[in-house]
Amino acid sequence: MPRAPLQILVVPFRRVGEQIAFAVLRREDMDVWQAVTGGGEAGETPQQAAARETREELGLDRLALLYxxxxxxxxxxxxxxxxxxxxxxxxxxxxxxxxxxLTDMEIKISHEHTAVQWLDYHAAQEALGFDSNRTALGELHERLLAADLPLPVE
Known part of the structure; x- marks a missing residue:
C-alpha cells in the first residue's frame, strides 16, 4: 500500500510507582534513539497510523490508548x-x-529496532536523536506533571 504524505510520532510511557519512565527505541538502520515513528498508509488518518505503528513497532498484545x-x-x-x-x-x-x-504492558520490539530502554525524563531527552522527539517528550512530561493528558483518541 502506498505511503501517505504524513508521519506520526508516538512517545510511550509507563508509571512505575510515583515515577514515570519513557521508552526510547534504537533504530536498526540509523543507530539513533527515537520514539515510535512511521508513515501513514493511503487513506489512514494520523490516529489510525499511530495506532498501527504502535502495535507493529512495540509488538503489543492489546490495544494501547493514544493521547x-x-x-x-x-x-x-x-x-x-x-x-x-x-x-x-x-x-x-x-x-x-x-x-x-504502556503501564503493565510488555514491549516486543520489531525488526526496525535493536533495543529499547525505559528512561526517566532527563535521560530520555539526552538519548533522543531528533528535535521533534524531544519536543513531544517535553510536552508529554509537562502534561504528566500537571495531570493534564488530553482525552484519548479512538
Missing part, C-alpha cells in the same frame, strides 16, 4: 522514497505526535 499531543513538526519530503507518488509540490510532510500509556 494526541500539540507537538508537530515538518519533515522534508526528499527523505521519503514514496515522494514520487505524492501530489506535485509536496516539499514537506507533517509529523503528528501522540503519547501512549
Amino acid at each position: 494526541p499531543l500539540q507537538a508537530t513538526a515538518s519533515i522534508p519530503a526528499r527523505f521519503f522514497a514514496d515522494r514520487d507518488s505524492w501530489p506535485a509540490g509536496t516539499y514537506v510532510i507533517p509529523e503528528h505526535s501522540f503519547a501512549t500509556d
Whole structure:
C-alpha cells in the first residue's frame, strides 16, 4: 500500500510507582534513539497510523490508548522514497505526535529496532536523536506533571 504524505510520532510511557519512565527505541538502520515513528498508509488518518505503528513497532498484545499531543513538526519530503507518488509540490510532510500509556504492558520490539530502554525524563531527552522527539517528550512530561493528558483518541 502506498505511503501517505504524513508521519506520526508516538512517545510511550509507563508509571512505575510515583515515577514515570519513557521508552526510547534504537533504530536498526540509523543507530539513533527515537520514539515510535512511521508513515501513514493511503487513506489512514494520523490516529489510525499511530495506532498501527504502535502495535507493529512495540509488538503489543492489546490495544494501547493514544493521547494526541500539540507537538508537530515538518519533515522534508526528499527523505521519503514514496515522494514520487505524492501530489506535485509536496516539499514537506507533517509529523503528528501522540503519547501512549504502556503501564503493565510488555514491549516486543520489531525488526526496525535493536533495543529499547525505559528512561526517566532527563535521560530520555539526552538519548533522543531528533528535535521533534524531544519536543513531544517535553510536552508529554509537562502534561504528566500537571495531570493534564488530553482525552484519548479512538
